[in-house]
Amino acid sequence: KQEVTQIPAALSVPEGENLVLNCSFTDSAIYNLQWFRQDPGKGLTSLLLIQSSQREQTSGRLNASLDKSSGRSTLYIAASQPGDSATYLCAVAGNMLTFGGGTRLMVKP
Amino acid sequence: EAGVAQSPRYKIIEKRQSVAFWCNPISGHATLYWYQQILGQGPKLLIQFQNNGVVDDSQLPKDRFSAERLKGVDSTLKIQPAKLEDSAVYLCASSWQGDGHYEQFFGPGTRLTVL
Numbered sequence: 001k002q003e004v005t006q007i008p009a010a011l012s013v014p015e016g017e018n019l020v021l022n023c024s025f026t027d028s029a030i031y032n033l034q035w036f037r038q039d040p041g042k043g044l045t046s047l048l049l050i051q052s053s054q055r056e057q058t059s060g061r062l063n064a065s066l067d068k069s070s071g072r073s074t075l076y077i078a079a080s081q082p083g084d085s086a087t088y089l090c091a092v093a094g095n096m097l098t099f100g101g102g103t104r105l106m107v108k109p
Numbered sequence: 110e111a112g113v114a115q116s117p118r119y120k121i122i123e124k125r126q127s128v129a130f131w132c133n134p135i136s137g138h139a140t141l142y143w144y145q146q147i148l149g150q151g152p153k154l155l156i157q158f159q160n161n162g163v164v165d166d167s168q169l170p171k172d173r174f175s176a177e178r179l180k181g182v183d184s185t186l187k188i189q190p191a192k193l194e195d196s197a198v199y200l201c202a203s204s205w206q207g208d209g210h211y212e213q214f215f216g217p218g219t220r221l222t223v224l
Contacts, residue, residue, distance in 0.1 A: 004151070030209075031208075031209040031210050032209075032210070032212075034212070034213075036215075041220065042217060042218070043115075043200060043215045043216055043217040043218045044152075044200065044202075044215040045215075046212065046214070046215075049212050089151055089152075091151070093209045093210075094209060095165075095209060096154050096157070096165060096209075097142075097154065097209075097213055099151030099152050099153070100151050101149070101150055101151050102149075102150075102151055
């Protein structure tokens with residue numbers, strides 16, 4: 001059974017810092033890995049999707065990497081802004097989509 | 110392209126009452142999913158449909174939860190009777206196909222509070 005873990009569970013940083021969110025998974029037989037953003041009371045917004053054959057994906061200030069052999073992914077956020085404050089979820093696609101518990105990010109002005 | 114639509118957005122009921130949620134997926138998407146997200150946790154898959162057939166309902170509490178997708182488009186999820194622990198956000202998602210290669214797109218969710 002796939003298990004997905006996200007560390008840290010919560011993170012508070014001052015505006016402008018570069019930061020890294022971590023995601024680990026136990027079964028490397030995956031199709032892809034997605035990073036989502038969730039604002040309070042809202043649904044999920046897809047940020048990046050990395051296919052199993054890829055090593056990384058970039059979108060603006062976001063960069064996600066995937067190391068399938070070690071069961072790890074990182075989401076790098078450059079020059080963080082208060083508007084980045086949200087919960088970030090990673091999800092691994094095998095036979096089903098399995099989510100981690102999320103990292104709650106607070107970026108202070 | 111219109112996204113996944115869900116209604117209602119919020120619902121408050123008392124325990125032992127019934128409630129139903131509705132989802133309209135992205136046009137042309139064959140696969141539809143219902144997830145339950147308890148506060149502070151990641152979403153958990155309840156049921157997956159491929160067209161109007163059930164692919165996976167192994168985590169659906171079938172004694173109180175039911176779901177249908179009669180015409181292979183819209184879907185409803187019902188809880189009867191509701192318990193306090195059913196308080197959660199119920200998310201609907203859809204994808205082109207359901208073999209894991211295809212990205213899932215999520216609706217805004219329905220926040221259920223059971224008193």
